[in-house]
Amino acid sequence: MNIGNVSEQSGLPAKTIRYYEDIGLVQPSRRENGYRDFAVQDLHKLAFLGRARSLGFGIEECRTLLSLYEDRERSSADVKAIAQSHLARVDQKIEELQALSATLRDLVVRCHGDDCPDCPIMDDLTPSDLAGTRKHPAGTTL
């Protein structure tokens, strides 16, 4: 199977598929003309990778998941551990962004948004006293 075909079937851009070969996630064989020749198993791997990436797993996690995917003796505990740690990272990121959102929302609400230069957003960004008491006490920012 040619790369264009695999790209269409897996939903991954051909560029991405070549990149995945580059970093060793798939090893398609080559025809005499130099074209990559993908087996059905390669297609499955690539679709698997596409789904795993869409769930936000990193490339190295995908590599591990892929080896578990091909391991009939795997324990689901190994898979679950990876997913759990990924989930924890996602939730951590959500919390950070929510704190950010709250700060930004407050600033935006308080800003009149008119022709005057007075602006609470700018006031927040403006350094007031670099050596003394902080405007933003420790722990406010993430």
Added chain:
Amino acid sequence: MNIGNVSEQSGLPAKTIRYYEDIGLVQPSRRENGYRDFAVQDLHKLAFLGRARSLGFGIEECRTLLSLYEDRERSSADVKAIAQSHLARVDQKIEELQALSATLRDLVVRCHGDDCPDCPIMDDLTPSDLAGTRKHPAGTTL
């Protein structure tokens, strides 16, 4: 003022300050020995940038904010517009991550996490029918 001093006062690593000079966010003068010589205004700019970056504004947004910071004739509406569009992006990202979190949480909860290879997480990742009906209908993933 030397870069080490500015780094300490602004809280930004010296590397980052040099980088900001590279991309034109600050233009410190040079001494005869080649050392950068930062004015107090440069220090203020850098502290401003540090705070803006900690609020998640991108470098190009920071560049615009910095020009507004130095513009006494600015209208707060311009500042607000930038903050609002940034806030919208943050909130968009939060929604994506929340959808992701929900999916992952569901998979993690349903996975026994034992020595058996049976695993709902793997089932989700495993491509079932590449040409036919999708396991994950359009719109499920972000």
Added chain:
DNA sequence: CCTTGACCTTCCAGTAGGTGGAAGGACTAT
């Protein structure tokens, strides 16, 4: 005067995960 150590300089490379584009070979249809 010399050395040590802290500080400064530039430049190159790498991070994550690709994406865009150029230059050129291969295949298919007319």
Added chain:
DNA sequence: ATAGTCCTTCCACCTACTGGAAGGTCAAGG
């Protein structure tokens, strides 16, 4: 023969830095 599409490799670019090497500068101590 040629046009058009597909394939190949390679190099550069994206964000926003960060690490490290090689080397110049400065202040203090012996």
